[in-house]
Amino acid sequence: MNFRAELDPLSPYKPPRAANEAAAERGADGYVKLTSNELSFGPLPEAETALAEALPRANRYPDRYAASLREAVVSANPGSAFENILVGNGSSEILLNLLLLVERPGEVIFPWPTFTLYASIGTILGLRTTKVPLTETHEIKSEALLSAVTNETRAVIVSNPNNPTGTYLTFEEVRSLADSLPDDALLILDEAYQEFVSDPAYSGTHELALERENVVCVRTFSKAHGLAGFRVGYGIAGRRVADYVERVRFPFSVNLAAQVAATASMRAKDKIEARARFVMRERDRIQSAFREANLNYVPSQGNFTLVEIGPDLFERAGVLVREGDPLGYPGWSRVTVGDSGENDRVIGALGRP
Numbered sequence: 009m010n011f012r013a014e015l016d017p018l019s020p021y022k023p024p025r026a027a028n029e030a031a032a033e034r035g036a037d038g039y040v041k042l043t044s045n046e047l048s049f050g051p052l053p054e055a056e057t058a059l060a061e062a063l064p065r066a067n068r069y070p071d072r073y074a075a076s077l078r079e080a081v082v083s084a085n086p087g088s089a090f091e092n093i094l095v096g097n098g099s100s101e102i103l104l105n106l107l108l109l110v111e112r113p114g115e116v117i118f119p120w121p122t123f124t125l126y127a128s129i130g131t132i133l134g135l136r137t138t139k140v141p142l143t144e145t146h147e148i149k150s151e152a153l154l155s156a157v158t159n160e161t162r163a164v165i166v167s168n169p170n171n172p173t174g175t176y177l178t179f180e181e182v183r184s185l186a187d188s189l190p191d192d193a194l195l196i197l198d199e200a201y202q203e204f205v206s207d208p209a210y211s212g213t214h215e216l217a218l219e220r221e222n223v224v225c226v227r228t229f230s231k232a233h234g235l236a237g238f239r240v241g242y243g244i245a246g247r248r249v250a251d252y253v254e255r256v257r258f259p260f261s262v263n264l265a266a267q268v269a270a271t272a273s274m275r276a277k278d279k280i281e282a283r284a285r286f287v288m289r290e291r292d293r294i295q296s297a298f299r300e301a302n303l304n305y306v307p308s309q310g311n312f313t314l315v316e317i318g319p320d321l322f323e324r325a326g327v328l329v330r331e332g333d334p335l336g337y338p339g340w341s342r343v344t345v346g347d348s349g350e351n352d353r354v355i356g357a358l359g360r361p
Contacts, residue, residue, distance in 0.1 A: 174314065
């Protein structure tokens with residue numbers, strides 16, 4: 009049997025330091041897990057209550073349209089309507105569904121290094137992938153992205169803030185990029201870390217997505233909401249794009265537990281904002297420690313920091329971090345911001361031989 013040749017370079021996702029991560033998740037062997045940009049806290053109490061109330065309905069299929077979740081997203085994003093909201097099994101499914109819509113042949117463009125899933129999805133869907141290097145200071149430049157656009161460009165994806173660097177485009181930079189793109193090229197803004205951005209010049213992209221048919225912002229409940237295990241994400245788009253995404257979305261892709269937990273969490277806006285502020289304070293504390301240790305790091309607006317030192321230093325202190333090699337940063341580590349005790353261990357590792 010023959011398979012598509014372009015799939016040959018792909019390989020299944022392999023979690024970093026899988027054996028030690030499993031130990032960390034069990035609380036065994038003294039490890040803490042700061043590899044995957046998860047929140048160190050569990051779901052909010054409101055989400056736990058919603059889950060308990062939903063259990064008796066587990067014998068039934070979930071709401072095909074995830075109506076309550078969509079309504080909660082509308083309430084949190086002024087100006088949007090039910091028909092503007094995308095939902096998916098994690099934001100990854102939404103990215104996949106968006107790229108299913110575009111014409112072939114074609115290409116998808118994104119900064120590099122960035123979230124490696126973009127390249128995988130593009131390849132799986134038969135799109136050429138074009139990687140535009142970050143600047144020497146690890147920043148995304150819209151001019152560089154625009155210079156790579158051709159008449160076969162079907163989509164531009166920007167992780168904003170960017171994973172793994174934590175650098176970002178302001179709203180005005182995003183608007184300028186959208187203004188300069190061809191009308192038939194989608195601008196997909198992957199805003200998985202948007203809750204952790206402290207710069208007020210960042211906000212406003214959901215309004216841009218409502219104004220422009222070719223702009224979509226995609227978000228997740230896996231980070232600030234602490235629901236990574238339930239796999240649920242959402243997006244905001246013009247009605248035509250949202251309609252076509254719903255046509256290709258796999259039925260019941262957002263399960264009952266994910267729907268009720270995410271809905272309850274979205275409605276507890278003040279508590280999520282408080283969690284995000286805690287992460288931002290702890291991020292500043294970790295970055296200050298890196299600076300005092302004379303380590304090169306990239307100032308981040310995510311719930312992580314990329315630092316120029318290998319993961320072994322942290323692992324000797326019982327802290328598992330993401331090694332930089334597969335992220336495009338050999339010799340570096342991406343350190344997720346954890347709880348106060350976990351972050352103390354990160355900082356304590358810097359004084360170890």
